[in-house]
Amino acid sequence: MSETIFTKIINKSIPADILYEDDEALAFSDINPQAPVHFLVIPKKPIATLNDLHSDDKALIGHLYWVASHLAKQMGFAAQGYRAVMNCNEDGGQTVYHIHLHILAGKAMGWPPYQAQLKTL
Numbered sequence: 631m632s633e634t635i636f637t638k639i640i641n642k643s644i645p646a647d648i649l650y651e652d653d654e655a656l657a658f659s660d661i662n663p664q665a666p667v668h669f670l671v672i673p674k675k676p677i678a679t680l681n682d683l684h685s686d687d688k689a690l691i692g693h694l695y696w697v698a699s700h701l702a703k704q705m706g707f708a709a710q711g712y713r714a715v716m717n718c719n720e721d722g723g724q725t726v727y728h729i730h731l732h733i734l735a736g737k738a739m740g741w742p743p744y745q746a747q748l749k750t751l
């Protein structure tokens with residue numbers, strides 16, 4: 631997999647507002663926030679898309695969600711709620727090919743994200 635901007639953030643060769651770090655994961659504020667709170671939780675292991683997960687990555691993905699909930703409690707929006715979403719490939723809206731969990735909070739999120747157009751016969 632070719633290097634992405636997130637590898638540079640992991641290596642600290644470019645700056646980011648880092649919220650959490652351990653041996654396996656990193657969380658940092660999104661540079662272009664789409665909600666009052668918007669950060670990304672990424673594995674340090676470079677995995678391009680959800681489609682590239684192997685069975686031995688299952689615990690790692692669980693860990694990303696644990697980091698998200700840990701930060702939600704620490705930052706004080708856990709009870710109010712939040713969106714945790716991973717985009718995959720073009721139709722999913724993925725632009726950086728190093729998997730990342732978006733955490734969005736601080737306002738009520740809309741659902742569904744796509745409203746199918748109703749056909750009138």
Ligand code: 5GP
Nearest residue numbers: 635646658659660661662717723724725726
């Ligand atoms: P995607 O569209 O792949 O699901 O999400 C990629 C996210 O990464 C976007 O929300 C975008 O704003 C964020 N992003 C892209 N480049 C950078 C960067 O250099 N620093 C930070 N902090 N976020 C970035």
